[in-house]
Amino acid sequence: MEQSLKDTREARRRLAGKIRALEASLSLVRAGGQSQEAEMHSGTIADAIAALLNRNGEMRASELTAALQEAGKLLRTDSAYATLFKTLARDRRFAKVEGRRGYWRLA
Numbered sequence: 001m002e003q004s005l006k007d008t009r010e011a012r013r014r015l016a017g018k019i020r021a022l023e024a025s026l027s028l029v030r031a032g033g034q035s036q037e038a039e040m041h042s043g044t045i046a047d048a049i050a051a052l053l054n055r056n057g058e059m060r061a062s063e064l065t066a067a068l069q070e071a072g073k074l075l076r077t078d079s080a081y082a083t084l085f086k087t088l089a090r091d092r093r094f095a096k097v098e099g100r101r102g103y104w105r106l107a
Helices: 002-030 036-041 045-056 061-071 080-090
Strands: 094-096 103-106
Touching: 002 061, 045 061, 045 080, 045 094, 045 103, 061 080, 061 103
Parallel strands: none
Antiparallel strands: 094 103
């Protein structure tokens, strides 16, 4: 029963992330811009992170990791979070959000 509850929560979390991504893409398409999906697949991991942060503002590192994995920019491995964190720390386009642990924004 407990495992079923965990699976249900995980599925709901994934669906909520997909809904947010679709809503962001839809609003961008309505505004006449390039879709987030197209931006996510072209360029580097840092470019994809910048596109996500540009659309969503502040995001948790775990949310960024999940979004990049769904877009195919990061593999679903144990090192995915480390790759993301190193990219965020090295690129001057990104900054930690003061007072919010694990949140990043565009600098």
